[in-house]
Every structure is written in structure tokens, then in C-alpha cells.
Amino acid sequence: MAVTCAKLLRTVCPKFLLANRSACLTAPAFLPSRRQNFLQYQKKRFCSSVPRLKKETVTLTFLMPDGERIETPAKVGDNLLDVVIENDVDIDGFGACEGTLACSTCHLILKPEHYAQLPEPPTDEELDMLDLAFDLQDTSRLGCQVVVTKNMEGWEVRVPAGVADAREPS
Ligand code: FES
Numbered sequence: 001m002a003v004t005c006a007k008l009l010r011t012v013c014p015k016f017l018l019a020n021r022s023a024c025l026t027a028p029a030f031l032p033s034r035r036q037n038f039l040q041y042q043k044k045r046f047c048s049s050v051p052r053l054k055k056e057t058v059t060l061t062f063l064m065p066d067g068e069r070i071e072t073p074a075k076v077g078d079n080l081l082d083v084v085i086e087n088d089v090d091i092d093g094f095g096a097c098e099g100t101l102a103c104s105t106c107h108l109i110l111k112p113e114h115y116a117q118l119p120e121p122p123t124d125e126e127l128d129m130l131d132l133a134f135d136l137q138d139t140s141r142l143g144c145q146v147v148v149t150k151n152m153e154g155w156e157v158r159v160p161a162g163v164a165d166a167r168e169p170s
Pocket residue numbers: 081094095096097098099100101102103104105106129142143144145
């Protein structure tokens with residue numbers, strides 16, 4: 001790019017070029033290189049005065065089969081599988097397929113009033129997988145398919161007493 005600009009300058013105004021040769025032929029004088037742009041971007045990016053984007057969180061409570069209540073922060077936009085993993089909630093076999101909708105081990109049970117407030121109903125694929133879940137209820141969902149929203153503050157989610165992995169032959 002610098003070469004092209006120098007050529008252009010030479011063609012358009014040779015006198016100017018001769019008078020300002022050293023200044024004109026160094027790219028930074030008139031056109032920052034891609035590397036310089038990148039370095040400037042990096043400087044801005046890591047500048048401590050620029051606040052980092054922080055995800056909003058709500059508090060969820062997991063009701064464990066043994067009666068224990070585990071309160072966790074949950075980032076808005078994450079799914080309930082992410083919340084369980086990020087907060088080390090100890091649920092045996094949970095999320096075995098890592099959210100690929102192939103196992104039903106992330107089965108969770110919501111309160112009816114909360115279930116009704118979920119923005120998205122379960123897809124046919126989720127319903128198929130839920131059919132194989134242990135202790136299926138009317139308000140069952142797969143945790144990997146439920147995205148945390150702002151209105152979930154204080155919600156309680158019940159963890160079923162058992163896990164059925166749809167990938168394992170019965
Ligand atoms: S983690 Fe396997 S279906 Fe949700």
C-alpha cells in the first residue's frame with residue numbers, strides 16, 4: 001500500500017515529493033499500516049480505562065433430590081447446562097452429551113408458573129429426548145435448551161432423582 005501511495009505521489013506531484021521525500025516515503029506519515037492499526041486496536045482493547053462488558057446475572061436455586069438447595073449465579077444468555085458446569089453444581093451424569101441434544105441427562109423440572117414464562121417452547125427434538133428422561137413431568141425441560149433470561153431471578157429448578165442417558169442401550 002505504501003508503495004502504491006508513493007507511486008501515486010510521484011505521478012501527481014513530483015515537486016512535493018522531492019521537497020518532502022523522507023516524510024512522504026515513510027508510510028506512517030500519511031497512511032498507517034495494517035500492523036499499526038492492529039497495535040492501536042490492541043492498545044485500546046487492553047487499556048484499563050475501558051470497562052469490560054459484563055454479563056448480567058440472576059440467582060437460581062437448584063433443588064437437589066436429597067433436599068439440598070444450591071443457590072448459584074446464572075449469566076443471562078447462558079443455558080442451564082452452562083450454569084451447572086460453571087458453578088460446579090454436583091449433579092451425577094449431568095450434561096453427558098455437552099448440550100448436543102443427544103442424552104437427556106440435563107433434565108430439569110421447573111415450577112408450572114416458571115415453565116409458562118419461558119420464551120421458547122421445547123422443540124420437537126427436545127421433546128423426543130425428554131420422552132426418554134427419568135421422572136418426566138409436564139414442566140420438564142432439558143437444561144441445555146433453556147436460556148437464562150433476566151426474569152428468572154429467584155427461580156427454583158428441581159433436579160430429578162435419577163438420570164437416564166438416551167445414548168446408552170437399555
Ligand atoms: S446435555 Fe445432553 S441433551 Fe442436554
